[in-house]
Amino acid sequence: MTQALDVRDVHASRGPHEVLRGVTIDVAPGEICALMGTSGAGKTTVLRAIAALGPFDSGSIVVDGFALTPGHVPPESKLRVLRRSVGMVFQSQSLFEHLTSIENVTLALVHALGWTPEHANAEAMVLLTTLGVAARASAYPRQLSGGEAQRVAIARALAPDPTLLLLDEPTSALDPARRGSLGEVLRALAAEGHALLISTHDVDFAEAFADRVAILAQGVVVEEGSPREVLSESTHADTRALLRSSSAEPSS
Amino acid sequence: MEADPADPSRVRGFDVEIASTIARGLHRDPVFVQVAWSSIEASVERGDFSVGMSGVEDRPELRERHAVSIPYFEFREVLAVRFADSVRYRTLADLSGKRVATLGGTGAYQLLLDLQPRAGPIPISYDDDVHPYADLVAGRVDAVLLDNIIAERSLRRSGGFYIQPLPAATGHYVAVLAARDTTLRDSVNVILRARMRDGSLEKSFRAWNVWDSTQTLYFARMLADSGRVRAAGAAASVRSVRAYLPALLRAAGITLILSCLAMALAVLAGIAVAAGRVYGSAIVRVPLAVYVELIRGTPVLLQLFVLYYGLSGFVRLPAFAAAVLGLGLNYAAYESEIYRAALQAIPRSQLEAGRTLGLSEAQILRLVRAPQALRLALAPMTNDFVALLKDSSLVSVITVVELTKQTAIYATNLGSWVVPGMLCAVIYLAMSLPLSRLARRLEKKWRTA
Numbered sequence: 001m002t003q004a005l006d007v008r009d010v011h012a013s014r015g016p017h018e019v020l021r022g023v024t025i026d027v028a029p030g031e032i033c034a035l036m037g038t039s040g041a042g043k044t045t046v047l048r049a050i051a052a053l054g055p056f057d058s059g060s061i062v063v064d065g066f067a068l069t070p071g072h073v074p075p076e077s078k079l080r081v082l083r084r085s086v087g088m089v090f091q092s093q094s095l096f097e098h099l100t101s102i103e104n105v106t107l108a109l110v111h112a113l114g115w116t117p118e119h120a121n122a123e124a125m126v127l128l129t130t131l132g133v134a135a136r137a138s139a140y141p142r143q144l145s146g147g148e149a150q151r152v153a154i155a156r157a158l159a160p161d162p163t164l165l166l167l168d169e170p171t172s173a174l175d176p177a178r179r180g181s182l183g184e185v186l187r188a189l190a191a192e193g194h195a196l197l198i199s200t201h202d203v204d205f206a207e208a209f210a211d212r213v214a215i216l217a218q219g220v221v222v223e224e225g226s227p228r229e230v231l232s233e234s235t236h237a238d239t240r241a242l243l244r245s246s247s248a249e250p251s252s
Numbered sequence: 253m254e255a256d257p258a259d260p261s262r263v264r265g266f267d268v269e270i271a272s273t274i275a276r277g278l279h280r281d282p283v284f285v286q287v288a289w290s291s292i293e294a295s296v297e298r299g300d301f302s303v304g305m306s307g308v309e310d311r312p313e314l315r316e317r318h319a320v321s322i323p324y325f326e327f328r329e330v331l332a333v334r335f336a337d338s339v340r341y342r343t344l345a346d347l348s349g350k351r352v353a354t355l356g357g358t359g360a361y362q363l364l365l366d367l368q369p370r371a372g373p374i375p376i377s378y379d380d381d382v383h384p385y386a387d388l389v390a391g392r393v394d395a396v397l398l399d400n401i402i403a404e405r406s407l408r409r410s411g412g413f414y415i416q417p418l419p420a421a422t423g424h425y426v427a428v429l430a431a432r433d434t435t436l437r438d439s440v441n442v443i444l445r446a447r448m449r450d451g452s453l454e455k456s457f458r459a460w461n462v463w464d465s466t467q468t469l470y471f472a473r474m475l476a477d478s479g480r481v482r483a484a485g486a487a488a489s490v491r492s493v494r495a496y497l498p499a500l501l502r503a504a505g506i507t508l509i510l511s512c513l514a515m516a517l518a519v520l521a522g523i524a525v526a527a528g529r530v531y532g533s534a535i536v537r538v539p540l541a542v543y544v545e546l547i548r549g550t551p552v553l554l555q556l557f558v559l560y561y562g563l564s565g566f567v568r569l570p571a572f573a574a575a576v577l578g579l580g581l582n583y584a585a586y587e588s589e590i591y592r593a594a595l596q597a598i599p600r601s602q603l604e605a606g607r608t609l610g611l612s613e614a615q616i617l618r619l620v621r622a623p624q625a626l627r628l629a630l631a632p633m634t635n636d637f638v639a640l641l642k643d644s645s646l647v648s649v650i651t652v653v654e655l656t657k658q659t660a661i662y663a664t665n666l667g668s669w670v671v672p673g674m675l676c677a678v679i680y681l682a683m684s685l686p687l688s689r690l691a692r693r694l695e696k697k698w699r700t701a
Contacts, residue, residue, distance in 0.1 A: 051604075051608050052607075053604050053607065053608070076607060076612055076613055077612070080610065083607070083608065083609070083610035084610060086608065087608065087609075088604075088605070088608040090601045090604070090605060092599070092601045093599070093601065094599070094601035094602050094604070094605040095602075095605075096602055096605075096606075096620050096624075097602070097624060098623050098624050098627065098698075107609070107611070107619060107620075108606075108609035108610055108611060111611060111615050111619060112609060112610035112611050112612075112615070113610070153605075156605075156609070157608070157609075160609065160610060
C-alpha cells in the first residue's frame with residue numbers, strides 16, 4: 001500500500017543546533033500516528049518540515065507522491081500540489097481573527113480552489129456540523145472557547161480534503177471530556193481514509209486513539225509500534241522518561 | 253532694512269539711520285530688536301519695543317489701532333516683469349488673470365485683493381521679499397508688485413527682470429508706536445519734521461540711493477502741511493465677520509482639499525514603503541529605511557522649501573502641487589511606520605495557516621494580513637490625518653493661502669486675533685471632529701468583530 005506520508009532519515013537544524021538527526025516515519029491512509037516526545041524533542045520541527053513551513057538539511061519527505069527537497073523552503077508557486085494534499089492544525093491560535101468561523105473555512109475554498117461561495121458555504125456547514133460547531137458558524141474567533149476554536153481550525157484544515165492532516169498538540173487547550181470527543185472526531189476522519197500525524201505528549205490520548213505511536217527523543221525516533229507495545233510495555237529509557245513526565249504533568 | 257553683509261548680526265539700512273536719528277533726538281541709545289516684519293505692529297503694542305520701523309506702510313487701519321508717526325518717506329508700488337513681457341505687461345490692467353506676486357499683509361497685497369474680483373490679477377502672497385523676484389525670473393509668476401525700494405534692491409542684488417516706470421500706487425513709510433504712546437509719537441514727529449527741514453533725512457536717503465525727485469516734492473508738501481497729522485482713515489470701516497467669512501471658508505476648502513490629497517498620497521506611498529520594508533530584499537529595504545529616517549529627522553518646513561525653491565532649477569512645481577507632494581511625502585514616512593508595525597503585529601501562525609491552505613503570498617496579504625493590519629492602523633492614521641489638517645498651515649511659506657494664512661491676513665487687517673482666531677479654531681474643529689468620530693465608530697464596530 002502506498003503511504004500517505006514517507007519521511008526518511010531527515011536531518012534539520014535551527015541555527016547551530018541540530019534538532020533532527022535522522023527521523024524516519026510513515027503514515028498510511030486511514031491511520032492515526034501519534035508522534036510523541038518531551039517538549040523540545042523536535043515534534044513541531046518534523047511537522048513544519050512536512051508542511052513545507054520550515055527547511056530540512058538532508059533526507060527525504062514524500063507526501064502523497066510529492067517529494068520535498070532538502071534546503072530552503074521552495075516558493076509557494078512550486079508547492080501547489082503539496083498544499084492540496086496536506087492540511088495542518090496549529091498549536092497556537094491561528095484562526096483569521098477578522099473572519100467568522102464559516103468564513104475561516106471557506107476562504108481557501110473560494111480563493112485557492114476557485115469554488116463558488118455557495119458551494120463553499122454548503123461544504124463548510126457540513127464540516128462544522130460534523131465537528132459539532134455548526135451553531136458557532138457566524139461567531140468570530142475571539143468569541144469561541146478553546147475547544148470550539150480547535151474544531152473550527154480542524155474544519156478549516158479539512159475543507160480542501162487533504163490526504164494528510166497534521167495536528168500540532170491538539171489537546172493542549174482542552175479539558176479531558178473535550179479530548180475524548182476530539183479523539184472520536186479524529187477516528188472518524190481516519191475511517192474516511194485521511195492519514196493523521198499528531199504531535200502530542202498526552203499519553204492517555206495517544207493510547208486511546210492512535211493506531212501507532214512513535215517516540216521522538218534527541219532528534220530521532222527511538223521506538224515505534226502500537227500504543228500498547230510502546231506505552232505499556234516499553235523498557236526504553238526515553239519512553240519511560242516521557243511516561244513519567246506525562247503522569248507528573250498531564251498537560252503543559 | 254537688511255543684515256549687514258560684513259556682520260550679519262548688525263542691521264543696516266535707511267530705516268536704521270532714521271531710527272538712530274530719532275533716538276539721538278530723544279537723547280537715547282537705540283537698541284534694535286528684530287521681529288518678523290508681519291509681527292511689528294503686534295509686538296510694539298505688546299511693548300517688546302517702543303518704535304517699530306522697517307518699511308511699515310501707512311494705512312487707515314494702522315492709524316485706528318496704533319499711534320503712528322508722520323510719514324517719513326514716499327514710495328511707489330511698482331510692477332516688475334520679465335524682460336520679454338516689458339511691453340505686454342505695463343500696468344496691472346494688462347495682467348488680468350495673471351499671477352502677480354507680492355508680500356502678504358502689504359498695501360500692494362491689499363491692492364491686488366481689491367482688484368481680483370474685477371477681473372484683476374491673481375494675487376500670490378509671499379512671506380519674504382526675495383522669493384517673489386526669484387519666482388518671477390523662474391516663470392512661476394508673471395509679475396511682482398512691491399514698493400520701488402524693495403524692487404530696486406532686488407534688481408541690484410540679482411537682476412533678471414524689468415521695473416515698469418509707471419507706479420501702480422504710492423504709499424508712505426511710517427514709524428508705528430503702541431496706541432498709548434501718543435506723547436512719544438508726538439516727540440518722534442517733532443524730530444522727523446526737524447530732520448526733514450535741516451536736510452539730514454535727505455542725506456540718509458541719498459546715502460542709500462533712495463532719494464529722487466518725488467521725494468523732494470513730497471518733503472516740500474509735508475513741511476508745508478504745517479504739522480497737522482492727517483486724520484486719515486478715521487472713517488475706514490472695520491471689516492465685519494460677514495465680509496471675511498466667505499474668504500475663510502474658501503481657505504478652509506483649500507485646507508481640506510490639500511489635506512485630503514496629501515493624505516491620499518501619504519497612504520498610498522506609505523503602503524508601498526511599508527510593503528517594501530516588510531517583503532522586500534535588502535536592496536529595497538535599505539533605501540526605504542533611509543528615506544523614512546531622512547524625512548522623519550528633518551523639519552517639514554525645510555522639505556517644503558527644498559521642494560518648491562531648491563528644486564526649481566530642475567522641476568518647476570506649481571505651489572499647490574508642491575504643497576500636496578511635500579506634505580504627502582512627509583506623512584508617507586510616518587504612515588509607512590504605522591503600516592509596518594501593523595503588518596508585523598499579525599501573528600505568524602495566521603500567515604502560515606494561509607500558506608498551508610494553499611493561498612498565495614499575495615492572497616495572504618490581501619485577504620488575511622492587510623485587513624487586520626488596517627484595523628490596527630486606523631486609530632494612528634486618524635490621528636495623523638488630524639495632525640495633517642493642522643500641519644497644512646505650513647504651506648503658506650510656499651505661497652498657498654489656506655485657512656491659517658487667511659486668518660492671519662484677516663487678523664492683520666482687523667488688528668485683533670480674537671474673532672479671527674475663534675472662527676479659525678471653529679472651522680478646524682468642524683473639519684477634524686467628524687473625522688475622529690468616524691474613526692471611533694469604525695473601531696467600535698471592528699472591536700466586536
